Amino acid sequence: MIVIVSCQKDETDTIPAYIQIDSITLNEESDPTSPLTNDNGITDAWVYVNDQLQGVYELPAKFPVLEEEVQTLRIKAGIKANGIASSRIPYPFYASYFEDVNFTPNATTTTQPVVSYLESSQFFTEDFEGIGIDLEVTAISDTTLLELVDEEGNSYGCGVLNDSLFTFEIATDELKNLPQAGAPVFLELDYKSNTQFLVGVYVNYPQSVIQKDLLWITPKQDWNKIYVNLTSTISEGINASSFKVFIGMKRDFSLTENTLSFDNLKVVY
Secondary structure, rough: OOOOOOOOOOOOOOOOOEEOOOOOEEEEHHHHOOOOOOOOOEEEEEEEEEEEEEEEEEOOOOEEEOOOOOEEEEEEEEEEEOOOOOOOOOOOOOOOOOEEEEEEEOOOOEEEEEEEEEEOEEEEEEEEOOOOOOEEEOOOOOOOEEEEEEOOOOEEEEEEOOOOOOOEEEEOOOOOOOOOOOOOOOEEEEEEEEEEEEEEEEEEOOOEEEEEEEEEEOOOOEEEEEEEEHHHHHHHHOOOOOOEEEEEOOOOOOOOEEEEEEEOOOOOO
8 A cells, every 4th residue: 555655757658667665675694683573663665766756555565656767766665653544744763765777667666675773773672581671660569570491492571460469560671861942862672462551761869750641552363563652751861870761561350361572672772
């Protein structure tokens, strides 16, 4: 499905060339965690020819381009910020993919873009594969953080609420020196859950702590990836000494048991 289209030529008799993009791959060598699946959460291609925006296309896509001969194709990986379809953006931490393409009228060129994290990107990560965990159970949590291993040997975190257990909440270590003044900060998370859960930020000031609830995330039966935009919350925390990103779940008594599994947590800035 085409989300935005912006053709650069208006000649009605021009025969277009076509570009086909089935998916955009994330270079695993640039990823500081160990992805669970091939689902990297990249949903769209922002397509430029000679740095002129052609359109934004939901993947997989095949679309016309009114260009001829060899031109420079640039593709930026697009995501749904906060998992919302109406909030599609090019992810600011993925570098653009470039390819010189010979545009031939009525011919289709299939391209397989591979993107990497920008070399300037910095990370707080937890993928449960190392020794120790850089997450803590908060004081309001009624239960502990479980470390589980799936049938393929992948380790992940899990919270379980049953019986009279009402709250599960974990938070990152203190994150200091996060950029402000509108500089992008995102949480990336792989998760599956049978109930909704909350992502937010604890803003730590010298004399107080402010809890900012950001996003309730809907349950998913299978592993899913989400990009949560933390930018405005971090930028608004003027004079804060540090931040903690938290993930919390409340008991849903319509279910016998509530479970939240998560992995490959990244705060990227």
